[in-house]
Amino acid sequence: MAPSLYLHVPFCPHVCPYCDFHKMRRDERLVARYLDRLEQEIDEQAARYPGRPATVYFGGGTPSHLSDAELARVVGALERAFGFPGTVETTLEADPLTFDPERLARFRDLGFDRLSIGLQSTQDPVLRFLGRAHDGRAAMQALDWALASGMRVNADVITAVAGQDAERDLRTVASSGVGHMSVYSLTVEAGTPFALRGVVVDREREADDFELAAPVLAEYGLERYEVSNFARPGDESRHNQSTWRGEPYLGLGPSASSHLPDGVAGAGAFGTRLRNPPIRRWLEGAPPESEALDAEGVVVERLLTGLRTREGVDLDRLRELTGRTPEAMAPAWWRDALRHRLLEVEGPRLRATADGLARLDALLRTFVQAL
């Protein structure tokens, strides 16, 4: 099966102070060079991994900050090289201020069937604190337009912001009828303006909001299927689910990462992870950083992403693939995690319970520590 595609667009209308993605303000010359290099990379990669992908995901940055013509050029290149859109799902990330109903129609015409909106909050003080250019009205307007466009829609919401009424944000967004929400606790990442300013997140508020999200969104039919992702049944992000299952994907664009199966790109016995360099070096054609996976690394990755999801980890498949089980690798950890009901086993599936999900990082740290 051809890998899924992730395509990174590193341009944003403006730069948010909490964001640690690879992104920058638009610069016309840079965008032109980016598009040239992207076309070249698309052709190179399609020669190695041909075939129409199941899912395509345009992430960023703000992909919707490309002009219609620019988007059309990228889409055209993908179509020629791999086939476009994806057979299952084709997502575009979009900023609320970058589209109106007409533009949404053009996105659809290009082949996008899912829109992920960086909505963040409906409360003006929160949006101001987050350094976003839109206000609450614009956020809801954009959401309504998107829902009316016939595309599947996700809305991002940030919680744990000082002064925010998180429950109100969750309810306001969910009651629009949106089929998918990503709810993130504000995280102060090293090196961001927030970190430099010494912004701290109140741990208790963070936990309160985290515990609030699942029951509140469930009232609207949105169920948690990953730590930060909620969907109506059938409306899950197929692209992300595939990466969480450890399936291969191909990353295009600066700082994009790929996960490729064995037998390609000088891979290790268990596949390879690659990460493109940031834009300057990527434009010069610098090669990606690569990491060959070993059996232990695969187990760690599967727990790292799989336990975040409702479907969990298929232990039988994991043993077939790596010859290992977490139980054998860390018996004391396994025993405690089950005894304290942080993990549960059902048939071949290992899953985190609600408590386990809330403390997953601690769970993973102790697993790795025990290796």
Add this chain to the structure above:
Amino acid sequence: MTETRSGAAFPVHGVRYDASVEIRNFSIIAHVDHGKSTLADRILELTQSVAERNRRDQMLDTLDLERERGITIKASPVRVFYRARNGRTYMLNLIDTPGHVDFGYEVSRALRACEGVLLVVDASQGVEAQTIQNAYLAVENGLEVLPVINKIDLPNADADGAIADLEEVVGIPADHAVKVSAKTGENVEAVLEAIVEHLPPPRGDAEAPLRALIFDAVYDSYQGVIPFLRVLDGRIVPGDRIRVVSTGREFEVDRVGFFEPGFAVSEALGPGEVGWLTASIKDIADTQIGDTVTLADNPTDRPEPGFKPAQPVVFSGLYPTDSEDYPRLREALEKLSLNDAAFTFEPETSEALGFGFRCGFLGLLHADIVQARLEREYDLGLIATAPAVVYEVTTTDGVTELIQNPSALPDPDRIASIREPYVRLGIYVPEEYVGNVMGLVQEKRGEMKDMLYHGKRVELRYEVPFGEILYDFHDRLKSLTRGYASMDYDFLEHREGALVKVDVLVNEERVDALSVIAHRDRAYEVGRRIVDRMAQVIPRQMFAVPIQAAVGGKILARATVRAFRKDVTAKCYGGDITRKKKLLEKQKKGKARMKQLGTVEVPQEAFLAVLGSEE
């Protein structure tokens, strides 16, 4: 290794090296903080031994730990030249020694390199416990004692009182005591004059076969073992073939030198001199502190008696946090034991902590310093278990054994009797605090034997179980007496007691490394203190972890380490996976002083919970 001088005859402050220069060798000894290192600073300045720009306070405290904690840990030798008022120039080899009771072994070895001592007494404190102890040590070694009354600049200084104390309490004639302020430098020159006048020169025969005592050593990764020597007879020059008397091993001398206080090279070491040599001694076992060095082709038939080995009184386990570091820990212990002859180690295993060593120390501070030096100087992450005293157990089949590790205590039904160590405890304190002290010692099961008045000071003598005064006793004594009390102790005997083993369970599993032995009547209190303190210092975990203290199968006390409410990364998409994996690896490596017990991460402090103060 710093080599600040080299070559043949070298000028030292205008004086050429000359075998006929007169020598004075002395140590500076005192109770802790009475100003030894500060006095040494002034001596270095007055003799212009250190360039102005290199001067700093307590120059001879060169270890990072000494500077951080403001105390001397290692005895440091240094050579200076002093032109006396009589017009003659003297070579002074002085050794600054530590004052803390745990480092007494450093003092006793330094004294063997000397003919005299400066006995420093803080005029505002008067004679204290280690003043007496160290003074006796000097007298026993046949050394001349020159009293120096220090800190006369302080408003509450009572120099005459200190002198009277010295004569009455210690029995040291103090008629030529020198009153100084090491801080301001006032009258320090008079100390130098008194040294020249009152301390005897070394007696040694340059023509006799070489006899040099190794009184200390360091391990250098390039030079190997560098022994510190006091030459008694004969001379050593580079190229000599030397023999280490106890091992019979022979080496060719590379270089010799003295301390300034770094390593300085010289052309020879003659009788009476203090210095060092290098001879590519790669194996630590080839020399020993206390050995005599002689010449292979003209050996002495009068080797110096070695040092009485230090008698460790507390034992604790040292374990690498990363079990792969076990061989490195062994090597580090061997090397450090060269520079600290007072601790012992032998391998032991713990169910909870894996492979490590049971180490013997002269006290709690000593244990703490050894752990810190191993971690810093050898880049190791270590877990130390709580220091414990040595118990004597007779089992029902009539066998008596020494128990250095509480977890090794046999089952109660196999024990016929347990004996715990008692010490003779001396406490020196101004009269007005006697009541407070008596209350404290009583609480510790101490029995008063004597009470002596020395002017306004009282000396209280007790017999008390050593285990009871090990942990927070000294701190409480100090706080109950506004810092005025000082104490010393020496081992008395083992006496039978109603002792039980208090076990600690983490996450419902007994952790052998956490067991302690306590008096039956205090077991609850000890257990309570341990579990409460552990619950305080163990960080939140992925589940609520019960910490329990138990005697036999019976739970005495319980506390809980809380679980995280939320500890999960918000975003984890394809691009985040590699970064998250790297973070997990880094967190795994960054766990110095943390040990994983089952799935619970336990920091070093938790293993020392029993030490926690009762207040």
